[in-house]
Amino acid sequence: MIIHYKCPNCGDDMAFDSESGKLSCHSCGRKDTIEEFDDEFITTTFSQDEAKEYQCENCGAAVITDADTTATSCSFCGAGVVLADRLSGDLAPAMVIPFTISKEEAMAAFTKWCKKGRLTPKGFMTADRVKGITGIYVPFWMYDLNSKADVHAVGTKVRTYTRGDYIYTETKYYDVYRNIDLNYVKVPVDASEKMNDELMDKLEPYNYGSLKDFKTPYLAGYLAEKYNYTDNDLFPRVKAKVQKFIDSYISSTITGYSSVQYKNKHVDTRKRKSFYVLLPVWMVYYDYNKQEHTFAMNGQTGKVVGKPPISSGKVAAWFSAITGGTFVTLKVISLMLGGGLW
Known part of the structure; x- marks a missing residue:
């Protein structure tokens, strides 16, 4: 099923506006809140299966997508469309963080970021080689985790003192035990096989207080994908992601010793809850010296990550x-x- 959001004033297509947080018509300027948008102005076209070809309700052209796309734009009339049949059932996101940075703001922020590169080539710093900038909702799984850690270590305290003509070194050994219970909430892991995991991790943190219940109008005018990996598929990765924080916390509880040697460290991390969310990302494709460089920008905070060329x-x-x-x-x-x- 393909969805269009029609303007009640002029009948043109509406898209989500990151600045106002509303559906906006670029023709007449009308803005409507997502929660109050009248179903009368939502048009749908049904498809019988997960085919890669849909029909644009606006102009009748074929909308060609890959199997993972959940929101796109018609290449003929430019209308933003949502493929709702790919957002239902198990594929329905629980929550979404809407874009708060517009395409123009993203381009300006990226240009500013390029000019900060002290070791980048001079031509790169002009930021005039952008081949494309795309707003995409990337699928993530978020996890609430509980970790229990049983730790046995040996700590030493070393004291050096002088008595008469002799220098003495005294070493005392201590058995150290820790039984730790840790909880982590909203730990994100991207679930798209197309996205670079390192880039997606570096885009964090998002402001998770801005998570909203998922509604399809948030996707209008942007690209979006459905997940390729389930929460069970990605559980080993999220465990590895929190392990360094667990190790750091354990270390912070064992202080005051000259040295610490771990005899046993057993960590059991379990999933309390997981839910599927869409997070906003601007993808910037940049051509320099006959090579394409890919950068990502957090569509909520404006944080830019990527590896620029070095002069x-x-x-x-x-x-x-x-x-x-x-x-x-x-x-x-x-x-x-x-x-x-x-």
Whole structure:
């Protein structure tokens, strides 16, 4: 089923506006709240299966999608459409964080971010090589977890003292036991096989207080995908993701020792709850020196992540400046200590 949201004023297509948080008509400027939008102005076309071809209700053109797409735009008339049959049943997201950064704001933020690159090539810093910028709702699983940790370690305290002509070193050994109960809430893991996991992890954190109950109008005018991996598929990854925080917390409870050696550390992490959400991401495709670079921007906070190209000339200049400064510093210290000229 393909969905269009029609403007009650002029009949043109409406899309979600990140600035106002409402459905907006680009033709007449009308804005409607998602919760109060009249079903009379929602048009639908039904498909019998998960075929990759749909018909645009607006102009009649074929809308071609891959099997994972849940929201897209008609390439002929530009209408934003939602493929609702791919958002139902087990594929229905529980919640969504709507875009709060518009395409224009995202482009401006990316340009500013490019200019901060001290070691990037000069041509790259102009940010005029953008091939495309796409707003996409990326599927994530969020987990509420409970971790129980049983820890046995040996801590030492070392004391050195002088008595007469002798220097003594005293080492005391302590058995350390910890039984820890930790809870983590809303730990996100992206569920799309197309997205780079490292990029998606670095986009965190989102403001999860802005999570809203999922409604299809939030997707109008953006791309969206359904998940490729279930919450059970991704459970090993979320366990690995929280492990470093568990290790850090355990370490923070064992302090005051000269050294700590772990004899046994058993951590049992279990899923209390998981739910499917869509999070907003601007994907920026940038062409430089005949190579395409991909960057991602958090569609709520504006945080940009990615690996820009590095200028070998700037790196050499930076290294020369550092080593030159070190050389001068050592000469000054030498003179202060009575040393001769180098």
